[in-house]
Amino acid sequence: MNFLRVAWAYFRIGALNELQYRVNFFVQLFESFLALATGLVGLALVFSHTQSLGGWSRPELLAVMGIHILMGGLIKTTIQPNMERLMGDVQQGTLDYTLTKPSDSQVLVSVREVRIWQTVDILMGLIIMVVAVIQIQARIGIGQALAFAAALVMGGLMIYSFWLILTTGAFWVVRMDQIVELFQGVYQAGRWPVGIYPGWLRSGLTFLVPVAFAVTVPAEALTGRLTPQTLLGAAALTTALLLASRWVWFTGLRNYTGASA
Amino acid sequence: MRAMLDFYLTQMKMALVQQFQYRVANYFYMIGMIAEPVIYLVVWSTVANAQGGSVAGYTPGEFAAYYIVWTLVRNMNIVLTPYAWENYIQRGWLSMELLRPVHPLHAQIAYFAGWKFVAIVMWLPIAAILAAVFQPEINTSPWAVAAFVVALWGGFFVRFMMLWLLGMITFWTTRVSAIFELYFTMELLFSGRLVPLALLPPWAQQLAAYMPFKWAFGFPIELLLGKYTQAQALYGLGAQVFWIALGAILVRLFWRTALRRFSAVGA
Amino acid sequence: MRASSPVISIAQLQKTFYVPEREAGLRAATRNLFRRQNREVKAVDDITFEVAPGEMVGFLGPNGAGKTTTLKMLSGLLYPTGGEISVLSYIPSRRQRDFLRQITLVMGQRNQLAWDIPALDSFELNRAVYQIPRPDFDQTVAELIELLDLEAIVRKPVRNLSLGERMKVEIAGSLLHRPQVLFLDEPTIGLDVTMQRRIRNFIAEYNHRHGATVLLTSHYMADVVALCRRVIVIHHGKILYDGELSGLVDKFSALKTIVLTVPDSSIDLSMFGEVTSREPSRVTLRVPRADTSRVTAQVLASLPVSDLTVEDPPIEEVIEHVFAQGPEQAA
Numbered sequence: 124m125n126f127l128r129v130a131w132a133y134f135r136i137g138a139l140n141e142l143q144y145r146v147n148f149f150v151q152l153f154e155s156f157l158a159l160a161t162g163l164v165g166l167a168l169v170f171s172h173t174q175s176l177g178g179w180s181r182p183e184l185l186a187v188m189g190i191h192i193l194m195g196g197l198i199k200t201t202i203q204p205n206m207e208r209l210m211g212d213v214q215q216g217t218l219d220y221t222l223t224k225p226s227d228s229q230v231l232v233s234v235r236e237v238r239i240w241q242t243v244d245i246l247m248g249l250i251i252m253v254v255a256v257i258q259i260q261a262r263i264g265i266g267q268a269l270a271f272a273a274a275l276v277m278g279g280l281m282i283y284s285f286w287l288i289l290t291t292g293a294f295w296v297v298r299m300d301q302i303v304e305l306f307q308g309v310y311q312a313g314r315w316p317v318g319i320y321p322g323w324l325r326s327g328l329t330f331l332v333p334v335a336f337a338v339t340v341p342a343e344a345l346t347g348r349l350t351p352q353t354l355l356g357a358a359a360l361t362t363a364l365l366l367a368s369r370w371v372w373f374t375g376l377r378n379y380t381g382a383s384a
Numbered sequence: 385m386r387a388m389l390d391f392y393l394t395q396m397k398m399a400l401v402q403q404f405q406y407r408v409a410n411y412f413y414m415i416g417m418i419a420e421p422v423i424y425l426v427v428w429s430t431v432a433n434a435q436g437g438s439v440a441g442y443t444p445g446e447f448a449a450y451y452i453v454w455t456l457v458r459n460m461n462i463v464l465t466p467y468a469w470e471n472y473i474q475r476g477w478l479s480m481e482l483l484r485p486v487h488p489l490h491a492q493i494a495y496f497a498g499w500k501f502v503a504i505v506m507w508l509p510i511a512a513i514l515a516a517v518f519q520p521e522i523n524t525s526p527w528a529v530a531a532f533v534v535a536l537w538g539g540f541f542v543r544f545m546m547l548w549l550l551g552m553i554t555f556w557t558t559r560v561s562a563i564f565e566l567y568f569t570m571e572l573l574f575s576g577r578l579v580p581l582a583l584l585p586p587w588a589q590q591l592a593a594y595m596p597f598k599w600a601f602g603f604p605i606e607l608l609l610g611k612y613t614q615a616q617a618l619y620g621l622g623a624q625v626f627w628i629a630l631g632a633i634l635v636r637l638f639w640r641t642a643l644r645r646f647s648a649v650g651a
Numbered sequence: 652m653r654a655s656s657p658v659i660s661i662a663q664l665q666k667t668f669y670v671p672e673r674e675a676g677l678r679a680a681t682r683n684l685f686r687r688q689n690r691e692v693k694a695v696d697d698i699t700f701e702v703a704p705g706e707m708v709g710f711l712g713p714n715g716a717g718k719t720t721t722l723k724m725l726s727g728l729l730y731p732t733g734g735e736i737s738v739l740s741y742i743p744s745r746r747q748r749d750f751l752r753q754i755t756l757v758m759g760q761r762n763q764l765a766w767d768i769p770a771l772d773s774f775e776l777n778r779a780v781y782q783i784p785r786p787d788f789d790q791t792v793a794e795l796i797e798l799l800d801l802e803a804i805v806r807k808p809v810r811n812l813s814l815g816e817r818m819k820v821e822i823a824g825s826l827l828h829r830p831q832v833l834f835l836d837e838p839t840i841g842l843d844v845t846m847q848r849r850i851r852n853f854i855a856e857y858n859h860r861h862g863a864t865v866l867l868t869s870h871y872m873a874d875v876v877a878l879c880r881r882v883i884v885i886h887h888g889k890i891l892y893d894g895e896l897s898g899l900v901d902k903f904s905a906l907k908t909i910v911l912t913v914p915d916s917s918i919d920l921s922m923f924g925e926v927t928s929r930e931p932s933r934v935t936l937r938v939p940r941a942d943t944s945r946v947t948a949q950v951l952a953s954l955p956v957s958d959l960t961v962e963d964p965p966i967e968e969v970i971e972h973v974f975a976q977g978p979e980q981a982a
Contacts, residue, residue: 153562154565161569161572165578168583169428173434173435176430176434304416305412305416305419308419308420311419311420312422312423315426315427320426387779390782391779394776394778395779398772398776401768402765405767479723482727482728483726483727484751485748485780647728647730
């Protein structure tokens with residue numbers, strides 16, 4: 124598939140480029156450790172005052188945290204850098220270089236950039252998750268593991284689609300920088316299972332900004348809470364969002380090239 | 385000196401006018417900032433409800449009050465980031481300010497102070513909405529409110545001096561993100577930003593009392609919420625004065641040397 | 652004629668920069684964290700000169716010659732590594748308030764005025780910074796608006812002004828406190844020819860009206876020629892020349908130019924000197940200075956010359972030639 128080949132080509136270049144700056148690796152490692160320490164302290168504080176939060180036990184919340192970090196790492200490695208670059212290109216009019224390349228434009232703008240050192244977060248998230256699962260001492264069957272993997276992939280795709288739709292807004296409303304900060308703030312809500320939030324907030328975190336699907340649903344899969352309805356709903360939503368994002372992208376593109384100076 | 389007052393007022397007025405022009409950007413930023421305290425608020429309210437209504441003396445209503453006042457204090461706490469220092473030095477802005485017969489510290493404080501007035505006014509509608517949604521409870525008294533206003537600005541000055549000192553490190557080395565991030569993490573944990581200090585284990589609370597972070601952040605909030613006696617409030621204001629004075633002395637001690645370093649590397 | 656002591660006095664001034672060497676690799680980077688590997692760059696290497704009150708002195712030199720560094724030391728921004736400086740009897744690096752109130756430094760591309768509000772409002776801030784009494788301030792503002800033709804632009808936000816307009820308001824802003832000493836670092840850089848001329852005229856007029864001492868750096872010869880009688884040429888941190896502009900060419904140029912008007916310019920003139928240009932009836936010859944009168948006589952004797960002029964080569968060429976030399980050749 125052309126998509127994979129293009130993605131891999133860009134990944135290689137991006138990785139090779141950044142691997143030169145090995146100091147950045149240590150800087151990233153340090154920052155990730157600090158973030159992890161803060162998260163663990165937060166968790167410890169909560170559990171110094173209670174035994175369970177909204178029905179979730181301590182190791183289960185640790186798993187949620189692990190998934191949150193992992194997904195965050197994924198976002199910071201691929202999704203965010205590409206969307207930020209897209210915003211910059213639209214603002215400065217340099218998108219044209221990409222549009223003249225003989226590949227699908229949506230694919231190109233989605234895989235051009237990679238921040239290789241953020242994979243530290245992906246690794247860290249995985250480790251936390253594994254530790255949490257061990258602590259939960261539940262046996263995870265193949266079905267559960269598959270559901271978890273599926274939920275994770277779908278969550279990632281949903282976040283990607285969401286970001287793309289939002290960033291395409293840059294075609295109409297050129298200054299979108301605050302959106303990045305806004306998203307980062309809202310994403311923090313995913314550290315905790317979405318069920319603890321009041322109803323309206325929960326809906327927002329599920330359907331407005333798909334944080335719930337990115338973190339809580341995979342966590343539910345891991346901890347045996349996942350219902351088939353939720354999984355099916357996730358699949359439906361993922362498909363819908365992917366289609367919507369592609370449509371929005373091409374609409375935006377038509378608008379952009381029509382108005383280009 | 386009257387001239388200094390004149391300068392402060394003029395600079396503050398200018399900052400007000402300038403920042404008012406960027407009100408949309410400012411608003412976006414303030415709204416984005418709400419996410420953090422709302423998350424903490426929900427988490428701790430959940431814990432409080434699970435524990436039969438309150439945790440460490442905070443009911444969900446009081447958590448709401450804490451985190452809503454949090455947003456105001458957080459805005460007052462925003463000052464020149466130590467990361468901005470590299471730009472400040474490299475882009476020549478520091479040079480521009482050094483040419484004037486006024487210490488750059490004054491110019492910066494005056495600018496941010498003017499900005500804060502815009503921030504406070506813009507915060508009010510946000511606070512109203514948050515209050516409507518989360519139903520805060522406040523048991524306060526007139527003197528506490530008055531002391532809060534003082535402490536709010538005191539907190540601004542404390543954080544300003546501390547971050548100015550931190551920023552001065554940039555004169556000596558530019559690989560500073562590790563130091564800064566460590567500072568900010570400590571601040572997050574010990575200032576009352578992550579959780580009200582009353583929720584920390586006792587040893588941590590004692591530690592926090594000796595660090596500057598609490599006096600810039602948690603202290604004003606707790607003051608408004610009526611958590612202090614008059615004596616304790618006075619002690620806290622004194623602590624603010626102490627940290628501001630300490631910061632000023634350190635800046636004075638090291639400024640000359642810092643400028644020599646700046647001079648050696650050139651800009 | 653009162654005996655006036657020099658406004659600016661520099662003796663054996665030196666400035667050495669330590670430029671960090673960045674190496675690749677993790678170990679080097681960690682070592683670099685606190686102990687930098689530094690390379691010494693001598694930006695200013697033992698210069699000495701004095702400036703009398705009201706003088707307009709031009710600093711000529713290519714990029715990196717040490718002009719800006721000298722100005723920064725004179726205004727107190729940089730500490731000298733060696734030697735002495737005195738400006739208005741102050742030591743600039745002490746940065747005393749009374750000293751700062753009497754000088755101004757204008758740097759070509761740097762902004763002092765706030766970006767998003769009208770220049771007039773920024774002027775207010777300067778008034779407060781320099782503690783200018785209100786009546787004096789109003790008078791100075793009026794004068795500057797008139798001299799620099801600012802009426803139309805002084806109430807517009809600075810970001811809406813063109814580059815030339817921005818430079819004009821920046822200069823105005825830097826003169827509000829009626830400094831006695833002006834340090835102008837490349838004030839016309841990036842401006843179009845008309846604007847350059849206007850600003851030069853302004854500086855000349857300002858010096859004439861207020862007797863301010865002006866130190867001007869530029870690598871545009873035109874700036875210096877228009878404004879300064881005295882010129883200091885700096886290259887590689889050393890002074891190559893300090894004296895009258897007219898003497899500059901004499902010192903540096905070993906050549907003179909002879910322009911001949913002849914009916915047929917295709918004739919071979921190579922025996923007389925180097926032919927630098929040939930037009931239908933004019934030929935330009937370049938000859939060594941010492942041979943000028945001999946060649947002139949020979950040409951007049953052997954060719955049907957209807958007009959002959961002896962000129963100095965253009966100053967720009969001379970200076971370019973000087974700047975192209977390496978540090979070893981610097982006199």
